[in-house]
Amino acid sequence: AQTVTQSQPEMSVQEAETVTLSCTYDTSESDYYLFWYKQPPSRQMILVIRQEAYKQQNATENRFSVNFQKAAKSFSLKISDSQLGDAAMYFCAYRTYSYTSGTYKYIFGTGTRLKVLA
């Protein structure tokens, strides 16, 4: 069964510094998507970045980038030049498609709470 593990319940970073959040997953499939979602205190889930497994190039969105290691099943999120507004819970998610049932499956990790220190 697919699983998503975020081993860091909480992380802290100084404003303007760089922080990396870890995510590992377990799957036997070769085609899937990976996502990072941000959940600020407002509880809204906001898509930060996504990565397609068949693409070797790491995705980047402004200050957010990922380090995707397919063989190691690792998908870490790097936040550069951290800002106070980056403080939130960050969830890693895995999505796969079952050609047998014709359905998608999303699995979320338990989250990492990021604190940004002024």
Added chain:
Amino acid sequence: DSGVTQTPKHLITATGQRVTLRCSPRSGDLSVYWYQQSLDQGLQFLIQYYNGEERAKGNILERFSAQQFPDLHSELNLSSLELGDSALYFCASGTGDGNIQYFGAGTRLSVL
């Protein structure tokens, strides 16, 4: 603003009661997903609808049911509520290819 609307924002009810949560997807999105997030937990996928039909089922209790209507809005019905059902319930919508989900702001359910 994701374009996904969930109502109500907050719901307080008693054990044994039944409630209905409503979700209006983004314009043009055919898929609706429901998730449950208990306190300080990750999201648990409950169920997905695509263009009115149930598409995938996750860890949804038998006391819970959902449907998607012809106008594509969806409702999640929770019955015989228990204290442990207190959680944040999210709805997300997508185009149907499952590539990106857009989340609503959630409904916070408190069962007393």
